[in-house]
Amino acid sequence: MAKKGYMRPPTLLQKPWHFCPGCNHGIAHRLVAEVIDEMGLQNQTVGVGSVGCGVFSYEYFNFDGIGPSHGRSPAVATGVKRVLPDRLVFTYQGDGDLAAIGTTEMVHCAVRGENITIIFINNTLYGMTGGQMAPTTLMGQVTTTSPRGRGREQGLPFRVCEMLATAEGAAYVARVALFNPAQVNRAKKAIRRAFETQMAGLGFSMVEMLSACPTNWGLSPLEALKYVEEKMVPTYPLGEFKVPEGVK
Amino acid sequence: MSEQILMKGNEAVAEAAIAAGCRYFFGYPITPQSEILEQLARRLPEVGGAYVQAESEVSAINMVFGAAAAGARVMTASSSPGISLMQEGISYIASAELPAVIVNIMRGAPGLGGIHPSQADYFQSVKGGGHGDYKLIVLAPSSVQELIDHTILAFEMAEAYRTPVVIFGDAMMGQMMEPVVIPDIEPLPPNRPWATTGMEGRGPNIVHTLYLPADKLENHCNRLFAKYSEIEHNEKRSVGYLTEDAEILVVAYGIMSRVARAAVEMARDDGIKVGMFRPVTLWPFPDNALQAAARNARVVIAAEISMGQMIEDVRLALGNRVPVVLFNRIGLVPNPDEIYAAIKSKAREVNANG
Numbered sequence: 001m002a003k004k005g006y007m008r009p010p011t012l013l014q015k016p017w018h019f020c021p022g023c024n025h026g027i028a029h030r031l032v033a034e035v036i037d038e039m040g041l042q043n044q045t046v047g048v049g050s051v052g053c054g055v056f057s058y059e060y061f062n063f064d065g066i067g068p069s070h071g072r073s074p075a076v077a078t079g080v081k082r083v084l085p086d087r088l089v090f091t092y093q094g095d096g097d098l099a100a101i102g103t104t105e106m107v108h109c110a111v112r113g114e115n116i117t118i119i120f121i122n123n124t125l126y127g128m129t130g131g132q133m134a135p136t137t138l139m140g141q142v143t144t145t146s147p148r149g150r151g152r153e154q155g156l157p158f159r160v161c162e163m164l165a166t167a168e169g170a171a172y173v174a175r176v177a178l179f180n181p182a183q184v185n186r187a188k189k190a191i192r193r194a195f196e197t198q199m200a201g202l203g204f205s206m207v208e209m210l211s212a213c214p215t216n217w218g219l220s221p222l223e224a225l226k227y228v229e230e231k232m233v234p235t236y237p238l239g240e241f242k243v244p245e246g247v248k
Numbered sequence: 249m250s251e252q253i254l255m256k257g258n259e260a261v262a263e264a265a266i267a268a269g270c271r272y273f274f275g276y277p278i279t280p281q282s283e284i285l286e287q288l289a290r291r292l293p294e295v296g297g298a299y300v301q302a303e304s305e306v307s308a309i310n311m312v313f314g315a316a317a318a319g320a321r322v323m324t325a326s327s328s329p330g331i332s333l334m335q336e337g338i339s340y341i342a343s344a345e346l347p348a349v350i351v352n353i354m355r356g357a358p359g360l361g362g363i364h365p366s367q368a369d370y371f372q373s374v375k376g377g378g379h380g381d382y383k384l385i386v387l388a389p390s391s392v393q394e395l396i397d398h399t400i401l402a403f404e405m406a407e408a409y410r411t412p413v414v415i416f417g418d419a420m421m422g423q424m425m426e427p428v429v430i431p432d433i434e435p436l437p438p439n440r441p442w443a444t445t446g447m448e449g450r451g452p453n454i455v456h457t458l459y460l461p462a463d464k465l466e467n468h469c470n471r472l473f474a475k476y477s478e479i480e481h482n483e484k485r486s487v488g489y490l491t492e493d494a495e496i497l498v499v500a501y502g503i504m505s506r507v508a509r510a511a512v513e514m515a516r517d518d519g520i521k522v523g524m525f526r527p528v529t530l531w532p533f534p535d536n537a538l539q540a541a542a543r544n545a546r547v548v549i550a551a552e553i554s555m556g557q558m559i560e561d562v563r564l565a566l567g568n569r570v571p572v573v574l575f576n577r578i579g580l581v582p583n584p585d586e587i588y589a590a591i592k593s594k595a596r597e598v599n600a601n602g
Binding site: 042048055 | 302307310312315318320446447452457458
């Protein structure tokens with residue numbers, strides 16, 4: 001019997017990542033691709049990217065893709081899904097894109113119960129533009145625009161999942177992390193549940209992934225994983241905030 | 249339904265979109281265009297389509313982006329302040345070469361302005377509006393029947409050139425009722441092999457606007473502008489009225505052309521050699537036809553419901569050959585008397601100068 005190998009999922013194109021060493025975006029991309037392959041949905045998927053480190057998602061995925069403007073991905077995904085209701089339509093957005101400039105689009109997508117999925121990568125800052133403060137930046141966290149550490153006058157961390165779980169239209173909402181293999185496995189299960197929620201037509205779904213950004217945090221890849229576990233998780237507790245009956 | 253019926257401009261736009269095969273509409277309420285939304289909210293589900301009320305015009309135009317990328321014939325409508333909010337999305341739609349129709353039932357501006365008829369969004373749609381190098385086809389109907397005909401034409405042009413098309417109305421045209429005929433046409437379903445519909449039997453289709461290598465961005469812009477040249481070559485449209493011997497030429501579009509035409513008739517009764525030129529496409533601007541219409545003109549009056557925007561294209565087309573003056577009102581459609589008075593005054597000057 002052939003040994004189960006660590007193979008590239010067919011839905012991920014064979015290309016070198018543009019991501020920094022130790023960045024969790026590559027894992028997140030891979031998990032999405034694995035779930036789509038396992039569900040046999042490669043030919044029925046339309047991925048909607050974003051602006052930020054996720055901007056090249058359509059370069060890595062082997063399915064139809066759209067590159068929208070900053071923060072508007074849930075609105076673009078809404079347009080796609082209304083035209084193609086039987087397709088798997090998801091957005092892939094970072095915390096600058098989703099939790100700042102795209103807050104309106106995200107919230108109302110959930111409020112409408114739009115039958116799409118948002119994959120939300122939370123690394124507490126704007127990675128692509130050089131590590132500026134985001135609404136998700138931790139208290140005291142030093143970024144290029146909170147050089148003395150985020151203080152009260154710069155606001156407080158934005159817990160997106162907790163807020164969206166209050167929307168009746170949101171069917172599945174979960175926060176996962178990628179700091180060790182057990183968490184990665186849980187993250188994959190959450191993506192699967194979100195996509196199943198959508199394919200069953202149960203409404204809006206979101207998976208937030210706490211993700212390491214060693215470059216902008218000024219940490220080694222291993223230190224960055226530890227930072228997610230020790231610093232991010234207390235502010236952003238993991239778990240499923242909402243699970244529909246059909247996918248339990 | 250090819251019989252004549254009485255219809256409000258906004259409702260006519262909605263019915264024309266359905267006749268043209270549009271099945272998806274994304275919008276946000278704003279006076280004086282809300283009847284377009286209301287009519288389509290009622291009608292689209294009846295014809296197997298979808299109406300989605302967005303949380304803002306920013307979202308509405310991005311829903312249009314998504315639906316167009318997914319292969320649908322799609323429209324949005326708004327009025328001046330809402331169209332301002334759409335500018336980012338319009339730049340992306342133009343760059344991604346997505347067919348889409350955008351209706352602007354213009355109202356008074358700047359700022360919140362008012363809800364009166366206006367033509368002050370000419371610069372915004374004809375000269376740019378959003379960021380970057382792109383063009384929009386801009387159609388300027390002047391009656392409820394033309395709102396219908398131009399809506400159908402807009403979908404054809406958007407499809408043929410893979411580009412967004414803007415239809416200009418104003419508060420008066422949106423709200424006024426006129427007898428119309430909605431043509432019984434059978435539009436072909438959209439044929440878009442490039443659309444992001446799920447792969448099934450082909451490689452991935454990608455709709456995007458990012459060209460990081462400088463040479464790729466330059467190629468992209470050159471390709472877009474080759475297409476715009478083709479549109480300029482094929483699509484300039486205009487209507488002339490009594491221009492052959494006209495020593496005074498009134499240039500006006502949309503609702504103002506109706507008023508100008510009435511004023512020209514009044515002045516002709518006085519024996520004044522006056523004509524009217526009406527651009528039907530604002531971009532591409534019908535410069536050659538205007539030059540021909542103005543060949544005997546000694547003065548040209550650009551009549552607009554703005555502080556003077558189209559007048560710049562009139563001057564660009566005519567150069568220094570003939571003086572071009574502005575007749576304008578803000579916040580209302582003038583009576584023909586007012587343009588007639590302007591024509592009379594110019595006629596006296598022309599005669600005094602021999």
